[in-house]
Amino acid sequence: MSTSNTDGALARLARFCYRRRRLVLLTWIVGVIAVAVVGFGYGAAPDNDFTGGNSESAKAQELIERHFPEQQGDTLTLAIKADKGIDDPAARQKIEKVLAGLADSAVTGPMTSPYDDKSLVTADRRIARTTIPLSDKEVDKTEVKPLVDLVKAASDDSVTLGLGGYMAEKAETPPQGPAESVGLLAAAVILFIAFGSLVAMGLPIVTALLAIVAGLALMKLVGYLVPGPDFTLVFGAMIGLGVGIDYALFIVTRYKDSLQEGDDPESATVKALTTAGHAVLFAGVTVVIALLGLVVMGQRLMTGVAVATSVIVLVTMIAAVTLLPAFLGFTGYKINSLRLPRRAQRGNQPVTGASRQRRTPAERWAGTVQRRPVIAATLAGAVLLVLAAPTLSMRLSQPDASVQPHDRSSYTSYKILSEGFGPGYGAPLIFTTQVDSTDADLSPVVEAVRNTDGIAYATPPRVSRDGQAATFIAFPSTGYQDEATANLVHKLRDEVLPNAPGGRNVLVGGPNAATIDVAEESGSRLPLMIAVVIAISMVLLIALVRSVTIALQAAVMNLLSIGAAYGVIVAVVQWGWFGPALGFPAAMPVTTWVPMMMFPVLFGLSMDYQVFLISRVREEYERTGDTRTAVARGLAGTAKVITAAAAIMIAVFTTSLLGPDIAVKQGGLGMAVAVLIDATIVRMILVPAVMELFGKANWWMPGRRASKPAPAAPVRLEEQAGV
Known part of the structure; x- marks a missing residue:
């Protein structure tokens, strides 16, 4: 039996938490209560002002706030x-x-x-x-x-x-309601099926819940330093619940395996933390780094979202390697208590040599894919590309009253105003400029705007009390969400105002123009964020698995699965396919922050699953020197834990559809689809097919001799991955 590193920092931490479990548990409980009281009682209020920066609408808003204070509020x-x-x-x-x-x-x-x-x-x-x-x-x-x-x-x-x-x-808008509770219940059912024990099921859930309470409270306190919008808490709870349960799942799984191999509870705890705990730390750091990639977007509130959600991931990661070992100290051999009857009978039987040789369904499936790798990779890639195709037509905006549930008063107001005053009444454009005196004349500019195709009517101009700025409002003939409205804003800025007498210094602002500016700025910066997240994650993965080829494969496959998720969101939300059935009252553009938020979260999670699978494959390859055998056995050894982890993520993300927030629903749907695709098409088809095609080239690393595989390492890479 292979041994793990029992003298490192993680081993010492495991022993401390196991032996001082009462102190660790008490510290966590007191700490969570204290942080919760301060955070939920005195935390920062959310900030939903997405304006700011150097956009034209931001400059217009600054001018209005300075010279027209009566228009504020x-x-x-x-x-x-x-x-x-x-x-x-x-x-x-x-x-x-x-x-x-x-x-x-x-x-x-x-x-x-x-x-x-x-x-x-x-x-x-x-x-x-x-x-x-x-x-x-x-x-x-x-x-x-x-x-x-x-x-x-x-x-x-x-x-x-x-x-x-x-x-x-x-x-x-009603409160979030039972969405998180339903997700928690679904996770409990999945864990019970995976472990077959109520005790083993409860440990990941209790650990995750304590971490989430502390993490959410800290998120509210962090809001004083980097403010975030009101969806941050809902999104943070969703991510924290998913990763918190998953991280604890990997450690508990390794602990149970060690007990079955004959270790005592303390040794099993040390082994679980030095193997699965090592993977959890890598996984958590990867997700945090990916989330902090949002800082590249240069948007104040998205930076707040990045920092706040990173905090909750860090807290869940710390709970998994400190609080969970203490819980394991209390459970000991009782980890398998309260088992399912059919599991109890099977679980007491020793593992024989014949059972070890029996091929699992996952191993047989890998063999099937490996016999036709070109066909499998081509079909899987084609499916992902077809799903991703709608992404090319993605439009970004912010939800308005037109996409609210039809029984709400705000939607009724929108319908009445659109009927009586035109759909553009809810999408006013506010024009403003600096002037020299109260006698300034903006009439030529107003007339040019009024005569522009797409403008329903414009108000007369008025000058501020201090005589330093003037403003007027124009109403489009199209609505807030219409693409024609965005085109109109560009036409006014690029053609109409520059050619009107005195119009070159007139700024176009207002909520509608601000939404357009933020959406376009986000779209232009999204490729940069993607590049930064991919580059940093690849460096981490290369360091762990020691292969440039596998890191490149992971990056491409993750991009394909996320692209497919983007495509599904566009089809459901923007094109309206099955939208009403999934809680989207009308077809609408994708909410601006959803693609930005989805990418780092999903890329980090996909890298986690990649590590759990490839580390096991690597260990088998170093043992056998045969890529086909290594892939089949690696897939067989990780299929159960990855499937359970993915199922928990899907359940948690899908339950967001039960909530009232349209934007959060979009993000939850997209992430659930991405995890589903990643756990099925990517891990079960693309990975074994592509690795079969690459053969020994999978393990290419500059400076490494390719003569033959290295001997088995003293510390199993399987154990480093915790599976």
Whole structure:
């Protein structure tokens, strides 16, 4: 029986945590409670302002904030539709009652009634609107929820009312609900099937839960240094739950194997940490480095997401190599307690020589692929390329009211306003420029914009009180999500404004233009982030498996699987294939941050699975010198643990579809698809086929003599991978 390094730092850590298990557990419990109280009680509020940087919309926003302070703060928009017209006595009574209720709220400022301003009403008097300023920038969504309820309750068959605006959408969005709980339950079922023991099932879950609570609390504290948007916590919980359970799964699996080989609990704990723990540390560092690749995007909030999610991965990794060994000290030989009856009978039987020689289904499948490697690789590659093809038409944007569930007041407001004032009412373009005095004349610029195809109408210009800036608003004839709106913004910037008298210094801003700028900046920087993440991950993988060829294979295969996941997202979200069935009410562009966030997470996870598989293959190759045998045995030895780990990830990511956040749903769907593809097409078909085709070239490394394989190492690479 091969031995592991029992004198290294990990071995000493394992012995300490095992022997001082009560101290370690108490430290973790006290630490988690303390961090949770501080983090959840006093953590930083989320920051959802994706503007900033050097984009034109960011400069326009800065100018407006400096010279038009009265325009700051959130607003709500009340949309009204009366079948008999808003002047019908019954309709007017109902509408004025709602207006009075909104005006009496402590969180709203002065507003204009549509009965006092004809510009707020359509020509046929059937549709009206009014803007309701919120009195304080710090208004909470819970304070806006009663206003939404008031408007919804007043609607009936004759008068329809809807309350729109960012805070109205937030107030109506329900909490995440049972999504994480369902994911946790699914993970428990998978672990119970894999281990056949309630005790073995519970250890990864309890370890992951304690780590997630501490990690989420730390994420809120980190928000003071690098702020992140509100989806960071949901996304962090999803990633933390997946990797936390997976990391503990690898260590518990190795511990159980060591007990079966005859080790005592302490020796098994040391071996598990010096083998699987080594792989967990590599896996965690890989994911963290991949996540920090988001910093390359140069976006303030995405940097916050990168740092915050890296924190939760680090906490789960630390829990796996400290807290879990302490738990193993408490369980000892009882790790297999409360087993399934059929497993209990099988688990007590000794492993005979004949059973060791019996080929597993995974090994037989690898042999089938290896007999026709060209066909297998071609078919698998073709499937991945077909799935990835829709990626070429990917469009990026931010969700707006048009893609909200149709029973929400914000969607009702959007529909009424689009019908009465055009779909571009929710996509205003704010033009601003510096001027010399209050007498500055922007009329030629306004006229040029008003006469541009795609502009529905434009407001008269107005100058700031200090006489240093002027602004006006134009409304497109197309909606927020329409590609034509983005094209219009470019036309205004590139053609219309430069050719209008005094228009060269006019900036185009507003939420719509900001979304377009962020999406285009993200798309342009995405290749750089991909290149950085791939380069760093390849260096780490080369150092671990000592092969340039395998590192290149891993990079290409990971790109194919992630590209396929991107393609599936485009087909479902943007093209609308099966969208309603998966919780997407309408076809929409892909949310800007989703591809950025998906790539580092998935590349890191894919590299983890690659390490677990290739390390075992490498160990078998050094033992036999035959690539075909090494691949078949390596696949057989890792198939169960990788399948269980992937199944847990898929279950956790898929449950995001149960939540209310459209963007988080997109990310969860994409990552679930990517892990599924990686665990099936890539690991089960592409890897054995490609490695069969490369033969001994798989192990090419500059400076290494290729005469014959090196003798078996004292420390098994299988053990380094923990499988």
